[in-house]
Amino acid sequence: MSEFSDAERNALYRAIALRRDVRAEFLPDPVGDDVLLRVLSAAHQAPSVGLAQPWRFIVVRDFAKRRAVNDAFQRANALAAAGYDDATAKEYRALRLAGILEAPINICVTCDELPARGRGLGRQTMPEAPRYSTVCAIQNLWLAARVEGLGVGWVSILDPAELRALFGIPEAVAVIAYLCLGRVSEFAAVADLERDRWEARVALEDVIDYERYGGA
Amino acid sequence: MSEFSDAERNALYRAIALRRDVRAEFLPDPVGDDVLLRVLSAAHQAPSVGLAQPWRFIVVRDFAKRRAVNDAFQRANALAAAGYDDATAKEYRALRLAGILEAPINICVTCDELPARGRGLGRQTMPEAPRYSTVCAIQNLWLAARVEGLGVGWVSILDPAELRALFGIPEAVAVIAYLCLGRVSEFAAVADLERDRWEARVALEDVIDYERYGGA
Numbered sequence: 561m562s563e564f565s566d567a568e569r570n571a572l573y574r575a576i577a578l579r580r581d582v583r584a585e586f587l588p589d590p591v592g593d594d595v596l597l598r599v600l601s602a603a604h605q606a607p608s609v610g611l612a613q614p615w616r617f618i619v620v621r622d623f624a625k626r627r628a629v630n631d632a633f634q635r636a637n638a639l640a641a642a643g644y645d646d647a648t649a650k651e652y653r654a655l656r657l658a659g660i661l662e663a664p665i666n667i668c669v670t671c672d673e674l675p676a677r678g679r680g681l682g683r684q685t686m687p688e689a690p691r692y693s694t695v696c697a698i699q700n701l702w703l704a705a706r707v708e709g710l711g712v713g714w715v716s717i718l719d720p721a722e723l724r725a726l727f728g729i730p731e732a733v734a735v736i737a738y739l740c741l742g743r744v745s746e747f748a749a750v751a752d753l754e755r756d757r758w759e760a761r762v763a764l765e766d767v768i769d770y771e772r773y774g775g776a
Numbered sequence: 777m778s779e780f781s782d783a784e785r786n787a788l789y790r791a792i793a794l795r796r797d798v799r800a801e802f803l804p805d806p807v808g809d810d811v812l813l814r815v816l817s818a819a820h821q822a823p824s825v826g827l828a829q830p831w832r833f834i835v836v837r838d839f840a841k842r843r844a845v846n847d848a849f850q851r852a853n854a855l856a857a858a859g860y861d862d863a864t865a866k867e868y869r870a871l872r873l874a875g876i877l878e879a880p881i882n883i884c885v886t887c888d889e890l891p892a893r894g895r896g897l898g899r900q901t902m903p904e905a906p907r908y909s910t911v912c913a914i915q916n917l918w919l920a921a922r923v924e925g926l927g928v929g930w931v932s933i934l935d936p937a938e939l940r941a942l943f944g945i946p947e948a949v950a951v952i953a954y955l956c957l958g959r960v961s962e963f964a965a966v967a968d969l970e971r972d973r974w975e976a977r978v979a980l981e982d983v984i985d986y987e988r989y990g991g992a
Binding site: 562563564567568569571572573574575576577578579581597598600601602604605606607609610611612613615616617618619620621622625636639640643644648652655657668670672677678679680681682683684685686688689691692695696698699700702703704706707708709714716717718719720727728729730733736737746747751753754758759760761762764767768769770771772773774775 | 778779780783784785787788789790791792793794795797813814816817818820821822823825826827828829831832833834835836837838841852855856859860864868871873884886888893894895896897898899900901902904905907908911912914915916918919920922923924925930932933934935936943944945946949952953962963967969970974975976977978980983984985986987988989991
């Protein structure tokens with residue numbers, strides 16, 4: 561039987577609604593291997609072009625490694641702040657944008673852009689497809705973490721070249737994401753960037769078109 | 777109370793495990809606006825860099841439009857088949873790779889790569905971040921569809937330029953995905969490409985590294 565009850569449907573919708581991009585709320589509590597493997601297994605069940613499964617997950621617990629990543633984050637963050645006008649830079653600097661040292665586990669997610677697995681299916685027209693498969697895996701991981709009571713934060717303010725050097729990632733392999741993972745003191749009621757008035761949510765009806773693109 | 781019960785956790789894991797990339801099993805049964813809006817709302821709750829919410833969803837029901845997309849698929853598919861050696865091309869041609877005409881709803885998913893929303897946060901170091909946010913939305917949609925009993929198929933064998941022309945998508949907007957959505961006769965027990973021996977699944981432990989990249 562592969563149908564879902566109302567309660568099961570609601571469970572998925574709750575996970576989607578209550579998932580947060582966590583930065584400030586990480587706790588140092590250890591994360592067991594069993595739960596880590598469950599969330600990675602959820603990631604690994606994602607769809608992939610040609611069934612190529614082009615992803616790899618580098619689990620990072622070592623503090624020295626995380627400190628090096630955090631240094632890279634600080635550099636990228638300072639550069640990013642310098643790109644804004646004074647008022648916006650002040651707002652930007654007040655944002656909390658990573659929890660690299662606070663989360664006990666970090667995960668660097670990579671993607672083989674020219675995987676032998678999958679035999680090239682779908683890649684002629686959509687060369688980005690392996691990257692997209694890998695992002696589907698990340699979203700699975702994010703939702704699985706949420707129902708396990710684990711927070712995830714995706715840090716995009718990092719120079720991929722620095723991650724490549726730190727983790728020995730070959731040139732042919734794309735760095736897709738750097739994630740922080742851990743128990744949290746709480747899941748925020750709304751997204752941090754909404755609370756901090758960095759950006760407001762757009763209504764669903766404003767992102768739906770019918771039959772033809774209608775955006776600005 | 778934002779914790780998940782064992783039953784709720786299992787519901788998410790079931791949705792992840794039972795999600796399929798559907799091609800052959802679509803039914804012509806209509807899909808109501810209520811359920812369509814629920815799955816689009818799930819997509820719209822995805823994480824996005826800077827809270828930019830850079831996605832748009834073009835809902836396509838018009839048969840003439842879907843026929844034009846299907847023609848484009850046939851052309852791209854013939855080209856793709858021609859790129860393989862004879863034995864592989866024979867295997868490739870036997871695969872069922874789209875259900876564009878059979879699924880009553882298609883959804884073309886686009887992404888503003890330089891969104892004003894989000895004020896550029898995270899884009900300096902990771903310019904692909906808006907695309908990745910959009911793929912997170914697609915994976916939310918895919919899982920929501922599964923618990924609603926709706927199949928989704930992602931057709932990557934399409935020239936984005938043809939979709940751009942058909943739907944009036946501006947040059948500055950990226951075409952991320954073309955999805956087929958509809959009720960299904962069944963959800964296959966295993967992935968089509970696994971059943972058809974196009975590719976085999978790799979073990980989870982073979983895609984996990986610790987502290988350093990260890991792939992080939």
